Amino acid sequence: MVFLIYMPLPRRETDPIKYFGAPTSKVQILTDSEYNRLLDRAFSKMPKLAAETVDFIIPKADSFIQGNETIVKNIKEIADRARRKPTEISRYLSKELSVPVNAQEQRLVISGKFSADDINKRVQRFFEIYIICKECHKPDTHFESAGRGMLQIVCEACGARYGVKNY
Numbered sequence: 001m002v003f004l005i006y007m008p009l010p011r012r013e014t015d016p017i018k019y020f021g022a023p024t025s026k027v028q029i030l031t032d033s034e035y036n037r038l039l040d041r042a043f044s045k046m047p048k049l050a051a052e053t054v055d056f057i058i059p060k061a062d063s064f065i066q067g068n069e070t071i072v073k074n075i076k077e078i079a080d081r082a083r084r085k086p087t088e089i090s091r092y093l094s095k096e097l098s099v100p101v102n103a104q105e106q107r108l109v110i111s112g113k114f115s116a117d118d119i120n121k122r123v124q125r126f127f128e129i130y131i132i133c134k135e136c137h138k139p140d141t142h143f144e145s146a147g148r149g150m151l152q153i154v155c156e157a158c159g160a161r162y163g164v165k166n167y
């Protein structure tokens with residue numbers, strides 16, 4: 001085990017050996033940059049803070065069938081978690097379910113009858129492909145258009161950029 005104890009050389013002292021005594025096998029004198037490098041290494045080996053390792057939980061759609069339509073009640077909440085517009089999610093669901101989907105203020109109105117499971121599978125896939133960074137698994141991403149049917153996903157947490165097929 002190595003302990004790093006920071007004892008700066010007092011001002012006006014120029015010779016660390018004269019001040020601290022000669023280094024031994026147990027006590028070594030490091031320059032500032034050596035000390036910083038060891039400190040960085042020590043931090044990199046420490047367990048990550050709990051908040052960073054908690055997996056992002058993909059929100060679940062809360063839906064019900066009304067007549068020939070399926071209503072998703074909490075699209076605003078899902079969109080907020082994804083940091084996307086409700087219309088960006090409704091466009092995906094419309095394509096995946098092959099029916100018109102209308103994004104209203106808080107709700108999504110899907111033409112046709114779909115079970116909560118039908119919808120949640122798509123919501124989950126949307127998050128996996130388009131929201132959660134494939135490098136660091138954080139949801140802090142945004143889209144940049146990359147043209148030719150491609151979307152670029154840019155991760156604000158780790159800086160990763162990669163292309164996915166537009167939907």
Ligand SMILES: [Zn+2]
Pocket residue numbers: 133134135136137138155156157158159160
């Ligand atoms: Zn990332």
